[in-house]
Amino acid sequence: MILLTTPTGDIGHRVLARLLAADTPVRVIARDPSKLAPDPRIDVVEGSMSDAATIARALPGVTGVFWLPPGDPSLPSADAAYSGVSQAFCTALPRSAVTHVVGISALGRGWPKPAGQVTATLAVDDMIAQTGVHYRALACASLMDNIARQSDPIRTLGRFFQPTPGNLKLPHVAKGDVARIAADLLLDLNWAGAEERPLLGPEDLSFDEMAAIMSEVLGREIAAVELTMAQFGQMMRDLGASDGMAQAYVEMFTAKNEGMDHLVAPSSRRDTPTTFRMWCEAELRPLIEG
Numbered sequence: 332m333i334l335l336t337t338p339t340g341d342i343g344h345r346v347l348a349r350l351l352a353a354d355t356p357v358r359v360i361a362r363d364p365s366k367l368a369p370d371p372r373i374d375v376v377e378g379s380m381s382d383a384a385t386i387a388r389a390l391p392g393v394t395g396v397f398w399l400p401p402g403d404p405s406l407p408s409a410d411a412a413y414s415g416v417s418q419a420f421c422t423a424l425p426r427s428a429v430t431h432v433v434g435i436s437a438l439g440r441g442w443p444k445p446a447g448q449v450t451a452t453l454a455v456d457d458m459i460a461q462t463g464v465h466y467r468a469l470a471c472a473s474l475m476d477n478i479a480r481q482s483d484p485i486r487t488l489g490r491f492f493q494p495t496p497g498n499l500k501l502p503h504v505a506k507g508d509v510a511r512i513a514a515d516l517l518l519d520l521n522w523a524g525a526e527e528r529p530l531l532g533p534e535d536l537s538f539d540e541m542a543a544i545m546s547e548v549l550g551r552e553i554a555a556v557e558l559t560m561a562q563f564g565q566m567m568r569d570l571g572a573s574d575g576m577a578q579a580y581v582e583m584f585t586a587k588n589e590g591m592d593h594l595v596a597p598s599s600r601r602d603t604p605t606t607f608r609m610w611c612e613a614e615l616r617p618l619i620e621g
């Protein structure tokens with residue numbers, strides 16, 4: 332039995348679809364099961380993944396787990412949103428039958444300064460690895476799908492906003508590639524030890540280059556607009572982030588601007604073939620054009 336967290340989330344629902352397609356027994360933790368399409372193949376445990384009683388109901392009979400700390404921006408700090416949400420799970424793991432965990436994590440191991448959500452997510456990797464299970468941390472570059480959160484300004488203004496110089500090239504990976512790799516690892520638990528697997532996408536791109544690709548795919552001019560970090564922090568608060576989470580976003584993007592996502596050698600770029608153009612054609616264009 333595989334236990335999957337965040338079955339209604341962007342990455343989680345794609346992993347779930349792949350597990351179901353492979354006829355693997357699946358249990359999910361869902362705060363609101365009514366958001367899931369009814370499916371007799373899915374064993375649903377209702378509750379929060381941060382809750383010890385929910386974890387206790389979810390773990391019996393499970394050997395493999397997909398663990399995605401959602402990073403809820405309304406929680407007071409990045410520590411609360413990552414380590415806090417993962418504490419009950421890590422406490423329960425040593426007494427469970429779980430042998431393998433696949434976690435969603437981020438690039439940034441070795442960065443010498445605080446990096447907000449990234450620092451917090453790497454602490455979760457350490458917590459899980461210290462329980463003694465076999466663990467793969469999928470260390471994602473920035474998700475290219477983040478752009479989809481700005482579908483409104485893209486549609487109405489022809490612009491999207493980042494606290495990053497328009498010409499700075501960074502790695503971007505598609506959620507579809509991340510989900511496929513997570514599902515493949517869960518469907519064949521023939522791996523051992525605790526390791527990080529960097530997921531870099533097929534190429535580094537600047538936001539100006541991404542805007543040019545978006546312009547070609549959408550057939551209209553799209554521009555990337557650079558925000559100051561102060562403007563970006565305020566934008567995150569306006570979107571519902573707590574002060575602590577907004578500060579963490581600022582730390583994370585400052586670290587990305589200073590080179591955190593280039594600590595991993597480009598030679599480790601593999602298995603994430605979706606280009607930004609492919610993603611725009613498959614996901615952004617339908618979203619913008621309705």
Ligand SMILES: NC(=O)c1ccc[n+]([C@@H]2O[C@H](COP(=O)([O-])OP(=O)(O)OC[C@H]3O[C@@H](n4cnc5c(N)ncnc54)[C@H](OP(=O)(O)O)[C@@H]3O)[C@@H](O)[C@H]2O)c1
Nearest residue numbers: 337339340341342343362379380400401436437471473474
């Ligand atoms: N954005 C980036 O560039 C980037 C880069 C590297 C890593 N990451 C990581 O990628 C992940 C984001 O994944 P995603 O985009 O798939 O997330 P998402 O679409 O925002 O989904 C998050 C899901 O978590 C569920 N959830 C939230 N709190 C929960 C709780 N307490 N108990 C149970 N379920 C809960 C929500 O479900 P309900 O609301 O239905 O309950 C929601 O479906 C995060 O771990 C993030 O750190 C992101």
